[in-house]
Amino acid sequence: MPSNALPRKEREQIRHRNEILDAALKLFSEKGFHNVSMQEIAKEAEFAIGTLYKFFDTKEDLYKSLVLRLAETFHERLSSVLDARDSELNKLRKFIVAKGEIFSENLPTIRLYFAEARGASSDTKTDLNARLWKSRDEVLQKLTRVFRNGLRKGIFNDIADPYSLAVAFDSLSNGFLFLWLKNPDKHPYPDKLDVIMNIFFNQLVAKKEAALDGIKDKKNE
Amino acid sequence: MPSNALPRKEREQIRHRNEILDAALKLFSEKGFHNVSMQEIAKEAEFAIGTLYKFFDTKEDLYKSLVLRLAETFHERLSSVLDARDSELNKLRKFIVAKGEIFSENLPTIRLYFAEARGASSDTKTDLNARLWKSRDEVLQKLTRVFRNGLRKGIFNDIADPYSLAVAFDSLSNGFLFLWLKNPDKHPYPDKLDVIMNIFFNQLVAKKEAALDGIKDKKNE
DNA sequence: ATAATATATGAAGCGATATTCATATAACGA
DNA sequence: TCGTTATATGAATATCGCTTCATATATTAT
Numbered sequence: 272m273p274s275n276a277l278p279r280k281e282r283e284q285i286r287h288r289n290e291i292l293d294a295a296l297k298l299f300s301e302k303g304f305h306n307v308s309m310q311e312i313a314k315e316a317e318f319a320i321g322t323l324y325k326f327f328d329t330k331e332d333l334y335k336s337l338v339l340r341l342a343e344t345f346h347e348r349l350s351s352v353l354d355a356r357d358s359e360l361n362k363l364r365k366f367i368v369a370k371g372e373i374f375s376e377n378l379p380t381i382r383l384y385f386a387e388a389r390g391a392s393s394d395t396k397t398d399l400n401a402r403l404w405k406s407r408d409e410v411l412q413k414l415t416r417v418f419r420n421g422l423r424k425g426i427f428n429d430i431a432d433p434y435s436l437a438v439a440f441d442s443l444s445n446g447f448l449f450l451w452l453k454n455p456d457k458h459p460y461p462d463k464l465d466v467i468m469n470i471f472f473n474q475l476v477a478k479k480e481a482a483l484d485g486i487k488d489k490k491n492e
Numbered sequence: 493m494p495s496n497a498l499p500r501k502e503r504e505q506i507r508h509r510n511e512i513l514d515a516a517l518k519l520f521s522e523k524g525f526h527n528v529s530m531q532e533i534a535k536e537a538e539f540a541i542g543t544l545y546k547f548f549d550t551k552e553d554l555y556k557s558l559v560l561r562l563a564e565t566f567h568e569r570l571s572s573v574l575d576a577r578d579s580e581l582n583k584l585r586k587f588i589v590a591k592g593e594i595f596s597e598n599l600p601t602i603r604l605y606f607a608e609a610r611g612a613s614s615d616t617k618t619d620l621n622a623r624l625w626k627s628r629d630e631v632l633q634k635l636t637r638v639f640r641n642g643l644r645k646g647i648f649n650d651i652a653d654p655y656s657l658a659v660a661f662d663s664l665s666n667g668f669l670f671l672w673l674k675n676p677d678k679h680p681y682p683d684k685l686d687v688i689m690n691i692f693f694n695q696l697v698a699k700k701e702a703a704l705d706g707i708k709d710k711k712n713e
Numbered sequence: 714a715t716a717a718t719a720t721a722t723g724a725a726g727c728g729a730t731a732t733t734c735a736t737a738t739a740a741c742g743a
Numbered sequence: 744t745c746g747t748t749a750t751a752t753g754a755a756t757a758t759c760g761c762t763t764c765a766t767a768t769a770t771t772a773t
Contacts, residue, residue, distance in 0.1 A: 280770095308759090308760055308761080309760075309761060309762080310723095310760075310761095313723090318721080318722090319721060319722040319723055320722080320723060320724095320761090320762085321721065321722050321723065321762090321763080321764085322720085322721055322722070324761095324762070324763080325720080325721080329761080329762085330760090330761065330762095386621075400607075404674065428694075430690045430691060430694045431687045431690055431691055432687075435668075435684070435687045435691070436691070438667050438668060438671055439664055439667060439668075439687075439688075439691050441667065442663050442664055442666060442667020442668070442670075443660055443663055443664060443667070445663060445667070446659050446660060446662065446663020446664070446666070446667075447656075447659060447660075447663070449663075450659055453625065463656070466652045466653075466656045466660075467660075469651045469652055470651060470652055470656070470657070470660050470692070471691070473649075473651045501740095529729085529730060529731080530730075530731060530732080531730080531731095531753095534753090539751080539752090540751060540752040540753055541731090541732085541752080541753060542732090542733080542734085542751065542752055542753065543750085543751055543752070545731095545732070545733080546750075546751080550731075550732085551730095551731065551732095714773100715772100715773085716771105716772085716773080717770100717771085717772075717773095718769100718770080718771075718772090719768105719769085719770070719771085720767105720768080720769070720770085721766105721767080721768070721769085722764105722765105722766080722767070722768085723763105723764105723766100723767105724763105724764105724765105725762105725763090725764100726761105726762090726763080726764105727760105727761095727762090727763100728759105728761095728762105729758105729759095730757105730758095730759100731756105731757095731758090731759105732755105732756085732757085732758100733753105733754105733755090733756075733757090734752105734753105734754105734755095734756100735752105735754105735755105736751105736752080736753100737750105737751080737752070738749105738750080738751070738752085739748105739749085739750075739751085740747105740748085740749075740750085741746105741747085741748075741749090742745105742746095742747085742748095743744100743745090743746090743747100
């Protein structure tokens with residue numbers, strides 16, 4: 272057995288599972304959840320239809336797994352930024368950048384999520400939504416902590432409670448990401464980093480900190 | 493013929509159409525789009541199933557009409573606020589309040605929109621999305637004008653282009669509205685008016701204007 | 714090599730329900 | 744009143760693709 276932790280059999284299972292997910296994602300994002308049959312997915316993944324049911328109980332389940340895989344990516348990447356050892360302002364900057372990267376790297380899944388059914392049976396739907404919300408909220412809590420620390424250190428002015436600041440900051444970047452999603456050429460996202468930071472911090476940041484961190488007022492450029 | 497513009501026959505048609513829409517909305521919001529059959533809607537509306545098809549080509553079409561009715565409400569109400577004769581800051585304040593009102597008054601439709609399929613056939617979906625986007629963008633354009641005027645008048649500091657400010661402002665309120673949608677008790681929306689205005693304007697607004705408009709810094713309260 | 718076990722296959726079944734349309738009913742006009 | 748048109752009805756149909764499961768194939772153990 273090679274140095275890998277898992278035995279060959281299991282590694283292969285995981286590979287197969289991912290191949291099915293990838294095939295499904297490709298077709299879903301091209302034609303939409305409802306317009307893709309399990310037959311098609313099986314063909315694209317080069318498995319028999321019965322095999323899909325070895326990995327996923329229902330078609331819904333396949334969709335759910337795809338979305339949860341995305342949620343995990345968000346959670347991991349954003350957490351790693353916010354948990355890192357860094358200044359508050361840098362964390363926030365990197366947060367914006369990381370979100371942009373995750374969006375670019377997962378465009379098909381993201382489009383799928385926003386375009387299609389979120390679940391047929393209401394139980395499934397509720398379950399999925401709850402999990403997604405939990406995942407988002409954990410990130411929001413980390414963001415909140417960043418703001419709270421910044422406030423305590425006096426880097427930020429006390430214009431709102433840290434949780435509201437976190438929600439606002441997150442919503443703001445979402446707004447620009449949606450814009451970019453609709454029209455990537457007209458509204459390139461990473462370009463908006465400065466806009467977002469400006470709107471949020473231009474004068475929220477105490478003056479000396481602003482100077483140290485290179486946040487500039489347009490008028491002074 | 494009474495003073496009404498439309499003949500009785502047509503008025504009745506419209507009433508019937510709306511009765512069907514209301515019945516559908518009630519059931520959709522209770523059980524979800526996929527878990528409601530045309531039979532059920534017919535029964536709830538006290539019409540025969542065939543009658544529904546006199547008004548709506550497909551079940552999708554029924555859903556679409558519901559969402560478009562909502563989009564129109566948003567468009568009209570928000571436009572009326574932004575087109576009114578008022579100061580820029582007041583327009584923005586009223587914008588936030590109006591959005592909150594529309595949300596409260598249309599909770600079932602809004603929940604339906606965010607919880608369910610956005611369309612089965614990709615043509616239908618594209619069409620609906622295009623219409624929704626157009627509607628939102630028209631409002632964004634009006635918001636942009638408000639910011640542009642404010643910038644020209646020197647009420648706002650030039651920290652970003654007016655369109656970005658409009659997107660940011662709209663996204664910010666959306667963020668808090670979603671929070672409220674998830675958890676109305678914990679995050680009452682109208683309460684957030686000050687938070688939103690603070691985050692956005694506390695120091696974006698030139699100092700003398702801020703004083704005139706009663707925008708206060710928490711620290712000075 | 715052979716049996717035992719695990720895994721893969723895909724044709725067919727099956728339930729669900731959106732939609733149709735021939736018929737019935739009502740409204741209207743002469 | 745009666746004929747003509749418009750509208751309403753709902754049983755029957757037609758479709759559709761998800762899921763099952765008996766069979767085939769591959770893998771492993773003896």
